[in-house]
Amino acid sequence: MMAPLFSSKLLIVLIFGTLFGLILGVLPGLGPTTGGALILPFTMTLDPLSAIVLLTSIYCAGTYGGAITAVLINTPGTPAAAATCLDGYPLAQKGEAGRALGMATVSSTVGGIFSVIVLVFFAPVLAQLAYEFGQPEYFALAIFGLTMLASIGEGSPIKNLIAGAFGILISTIGKDFMTSIDRFTYGINELSVGIGFIPVVVGLFAISEMLTQSTLLDQVFKRVALKAVKLPSIDDYKKTWKTILRSSGIGSFIGVLPAEGGTVASLIGYSEAKRFSKEPEEFGKGSIEGIAGAEAANNAATGGAMVPTLALGIPGSATTAVILTGLIIHGVRPGPDLFREQPDFLYGIFGAMLIANVLFFIFGFFGAKLFARITLVPNKILWPMIFAVSVCGTYSLSQSIIDVWIMLFFGVLGFFMRRFGFSVVPVIIGLILGELVEGTLRQSLVIFDGNWLMFLTRPIALTFFILSLIALAFPLLRSKKQKK
Amino acid sequence: MNNVRNKKRANKSLPFFFKDEFKVFFVIIFVSTILLVTTFTFDKVPPILNRGIQPATFPKGLLVLIMFLTAVIYYLSFKNPWKKEKKLPKPFFLTILSFILFIIISKTLDFFLAISVLSIFVSYNWGEKRIFYLLLVGILFPLVVFIFFEMILGLRFPPGIITNLYYY
Numbered sequence: 001m002m003a004p005l006f007s008s009k010l011l012i013v014l015i016f017g018t019l020f021g022l023i024l025g026v027l028p029g030l031g032p033t034t035g036g037a038l039i040l041p042f043t044m045t046l047d048p049l050s051a052i053v054l055l056t057s058i059y060c061a062g063t064y065g066g067a068i069t070a071v072l073i074n075t076p077g078t079p080a081a082a083a084t085c086l087d088g089y090p091l092a093q094k095g096e097a098g099r100a101l102g103m104a105t106v107s108s109t110v111g112g113i114f115s116v117i118v119l120v121f122f123a124p125v126l127a128q129l130a131y132e133f134g135q136p137e138y139f140a141l142a143i144f145g146l147t148m149l150a151s152i153g154e155g156s157p158i159k160n161l162i163a164g165a166f167g168i169l170i171s172t173i174g175k176d177f178m179t180s181i182d183r184f185t186y187g188i189n190e191l192s193v194g195i196g197f198i199p200v201v202v203g204l205f206a207i208s209e210m211l212t213q214s215t216l217l218d219q220v221f222k223r224v225a226l227k228a229v230k231l232p233s234i235d236d237y238k239k240t241w242k243t244i245l246r247s248s249g250i251g252s253f254i255g256v257l258p259a260e261g262g263t264v265a266s267l268i269g270y271s272e273a274k275r276f277s278k279e280p281e282e283f284g285k286g287s288i289e290g291i292a293g294a295e296a297a298n299n300a301a302t303g304g305a306m307v308p309t310l311a312l313g314i315p316g317s318a319t320t321a322v323i324l325t326g327l328i329i330h331g332v333r334p335g336p337d338l339f340r341e342q343p344d345f346l347y348g349i350f351g352a353m354l355i356a357n358v359l360f361f362i363f364g365f366f367g368a369k370l371f372a373r374i375t376l377v378p379n380k381i382l383w384p385m386i387f388a389v390s391v392c393g394t395y396s397l398s399q400s401i402i403d404v405w406i407m408l409f410f411g412v413l414g415f416f417m418r419r420f421g422f423s424v425v426p427v428i429i430g431l432i433l434g435e436l437v438e439g440t441l442r443q444s445l446v447i448f449d450g451n452w453l454m455f456l457t458r459p460i461a462l463t464f465f466i467l468s469l470i471a472l473a474f475p476l477l478r479s480k481k482q483k484k
Numbered sequence: 485m486n487n488v489r490n491k492k493r494a495n496k497s498l499p500f501f502f503k504d505e506f507k508v509f510f511v512i513i514f515v516s517t518i519l520l521v522t523t524f525t526f527d528k529v530p531p532i533l534n535r536g537i538q539p540a541t542f543p544k545g546l547l548v549l550i551m552f553l554t555a556v557i558y559y560l561s562f563k564n565p566w567k568k569e570k571k572l573p574k575p576f577f578l579t580i581l582s583f584i585l586f587i588i589i590s591k592t593l594d595f596f597l598a599i600s601v602l603s604i605f606v607s608y609n610w611g612e613k614r615i616f617y618l619l620l621v622g623i624l625f626p627l628v629v630f631i632f633f634e635m636i637l638g639l640r641f642p643p644g645i646i647t648n649l650y651y652y
Contacts (some may be wrong), residue, residue, distance in 0.1 A: 162553045171548045176539040181527045214579040381608035384603035384621040388629050396639050438542050
């Protein structure tokens with residue numbers, strides 16, 4: 001499994017990716033999704049395996065890195081670390097920042113490694129199942145992926161659906177792939193090839209975050225001093241090992257669900273840790289179990305989210321949507337054929353994730369104090385630099401200034417979407433799945449001779465449609481229950 | 485909690501066209517309508533070549549879905565008004581202005597000059613007044629980025645008054 005990684009180039013990429021991911025995770029507002037989007041254009045100079053190893057190591061380390069700021073400044077570096085703030089910061093205020101970070105580091109590593117094992121065993125099985133899929137099944141699966149966004153994604157389910165539909169709509173811009181007829185090009189030649197993933201991804205994540213930061217300039221962080229990261233004591237392990245294992249399982253499972261990721265996993269991991277705890281009253285006041293529950297779950301979601309991404313080409317989270325974009329622009333089409341034709345490539349990714357989890361344990365343990373200092377870089381210096389990199393990176397892909405303007409447009413749009421409660425993640429997932437949704441729908445209708453009801457005669461497709469209906473009904477039932 | 489309730493109440497007292505819910509509803513419906521009208525101008529495939537559905541059908545369906553869902557969130561907002569967002573601060577508008585400046589300068593003068601101007605403009609307006617740091621973000625860093633992309637990645641940037649000095 002590790003054989004492809006024993007090249008000095010890949011190891012350097014892996015170490016760089018882990019360090020870069022940690023830095024991104026530590027900086028509030030950046031995180032592995034935005035960071036992955038920023039680095040995506042640079043991966044074009046790498047071979048496909050190095051590119052994906054870089055992105056996955058950023059994903060693993062960035063997810064953990066969010067815990068450092070969650071504990072020390074009560075601001076999650078990534079949304080997935082939000083639940084870590086609840087107990088990490090109170091514990092740090094009691095003078096136990098090192099213990100809190102030690103537990104976050106250990107539980108993140110265990111969760112991450114657990115999820116890679118799930119990935120290694122579960123992804124090939126899922127890919128094997130995908131051999132049974134024809135066009136109608138893929139259409140139903142893509143619809144299921146999109147409805148899952150509505151069901152358990154952040155924010156309003158209907159707003160998530162609108163954003164997802166908008167993402168699919170963007171994918172229709174350009175020449176129709178079946179008939180070569182121009183759609184929404186308005187006579188602009190550059191648009192006839194469609195809108196690239198990178199300008200949209202960088203715009204929606206990096207530029208919109210820059211605009212968000214411009215509204216938060218008066219925010220002041222109170223930083224708790226950190227002497228050194230401490231390994232948890234034997235008592236801590238006795239208290240938390242069940243929580244860590246449970247949250248690792250929860251995180252891996254939530255991660256596998258299409259379109260979901262670490263944020264929901266950590267919240268569920270945290271609430272389950274509280275439910276099973278002998279001291280639930282300690283939660284929110286600095287419970288070590290709370291940190292373990294949240295951190296093991298959010299890192300376990302990384303491997304879980306890679307399962308549908310690699311096996312079916314359906315992203316399991318926002319960051320895996322960026323990784324999927326990386327696979328596509330490198331000409332790698334995820335799915336069952338990838339498992340049959342390029343096993344070395346896949347095992348390279350699995351091995352890289354495993355090593356990244358070990359590396360961030362080492363870097364986190366010995367370097368957390370240093371990484372915490374990165375938060376001292378003021379936004380007024382940091383964001384203009386990120387802008388320069390975003391602009392050049394976006395331009396570099398097809399050397400088109402139009403791409404840069406598209407990036408700025410989506411940056412402004414993304415800002416207003418977030419301001420009014422629309423998540424930008426469904427737009428990306430819609431954009432990625434758009435061609436799959438439309439292509440499989442149209443090809444299915446060719447097979448069915450235009451008869452839509454024929455979808456219901458395919459058992460797998462029908463199952464996905466029923467699951468989609470359940471996914472759509474779930475938020476309604478949940479809100480009714482909450483009102484009661 | 486009280487803050488959110490107060491904000492919601494404040495939003496409730498506004499005339500409907502000033503409320504965020506209406507503004508969002510109006511913009512989405514307006515843009516979707518324009519796009520929907522555009523779909524009627526798409527070329528049609530002759531029946532003999534048409535496989536499945538016409539190229540305009542899928543985007544039409546999506547736009548109708550978006551409009552329907554937008555109407556639903558607007559309707560739901562009567563029962564549960566959105567919380568009123570804080571007014572956008574001055575640095576936000578200055579950042580947007582810097583984007584416009586970037587587009588104008590990159591189109592007419594020079595791509596890297598545009599990056600430098602934006603970096604200095606944003607950094608200054610976000611509160612950085614020290615010359616060294618302004619030069620760092622406005623000149624030194626873009627220079628490093630230029631060298632990295634040009635020499636290491638072999639990228640050729642669009643011609644301009646400064647970039648031409650390097651290329652010619």
